[in-house]
Amino acid sequence: EAGVAQSPRYKIIEKRQSVAFWCNPISGHATLYWYQQILGQGPKLLIQFQNNGVVDDSQLPKDRFSAERLKGVDSTLKIQPAKLEDSAVYLCASSLVPGSIYGYTFGSGTRLTVV
Amino acid sequence: QKEVEQNSGPLSVPEGAIASLNCTYSDRGSQSFFWYRQYSGKSPELIMFIYSNGDKEDGRFTAQLNKASQYVSLLIRDSQPSDSATYLCAVHNTDKLIFGTGTRLQVFP
Numbered sequence: 399e400a401g402v403a404q405s406p407r408y409k410i411i412e413k414r415q416s417v418a419f420w421c422n423p424i425s426g427h428a429t430l431y432w433y434q435q436i437l438g439q440g441p442k443l444l445i446q447f448q449n450n451g452v453v454d455d456s457q458l459p460k461d462r463f464s465a466e467r468l469k470g471v472d473s474t475l476k477i478q479p480a481k482l483e484d485s486a487v488y489l490c491a492s493s494l495v496p497g498s499i500y501g502y503t504f505g506s507g508t509r510l511t512v513v
Numbered sequence: 514q515k516e517v518e519q520n521s522g523p524l525s526v527p528e529g530a531i532a533s534l535n536c537t538y539s540d541r542g543s544q545s546f547f548w549y550r551q552y553s554g555k556s557p558e559l560i561m562f563i564y565s566n567g568d569k570e571d572g573r574f575t576a577q578l579n580k581a582s583q584y585v586s587l588l589i590r591d592s593q594p595s596d597s598a599t600y601l602c603a604v605h606n607t608d609k610l611i612f613g614t615g616t617r618l619q620v621f622p
């Protein structure tokens with residue numbers, strides 16, 4: 399079974415620029431998550447999709463972050479404009495169903511550096 | 514109070530010893546609990562999950578859950594240098610997985 403695919407692996411941008419990340423979940427996984435992991439901290443949930451609908455985006459900074467999952471498969475996360483504090487690893491994860499007791503499978507992440 | 518709390522460490526143990534990693538959580542309604550291992554620069558990988566009170570063993574790993582005390586732990590027996598990583602405790606809360614900050618484990622030869 400192919401894992402969760404993410405791209406790019408690394409991105410360096412200047413503050414106030416925009417950036418987009420892409421994620422393709424495990425085939426058949428209806429639930430997709432974007433997490434932000436700042437160095438030295440645990441992952442923080444930004445947004446959760448069930449198929450192509452948003453289930454939870456309560457911690458997404460909506461003034462600058464947006465995400466979509468138009469066809470219920472792959473997803474993009476965008477930041478515009480970026481701030482220095484957005485420097486982090488952005489992790490995409492998927493699960494067969496929400497609340498799966500088997501947990502989530504994570505992609506390799508995108509490391510964003512804002513300078 | 515944070516939803517999921519862990520001591521950030523580092524926890525240093527000699528090779529062959531038992532490493533004990535602890536986690537507390539605030540929501541009594543939480544149903545399932547996970548331990549993820551994260552090597553430096555890598556993404557988290559699931560190593561154990563538990564949802565019933567008591568112990569669950571898988572090879573060198575044992576997860577322990579005490580819902581009354583809102584406490585979950587991970588024991589690693591016969592620790593190896595390859596076990597050196599950050600261990601993240603995660604708790605399911607209304608279909609969201611909430612992570613602690615992780616405990617860094619160092620196993621020295």
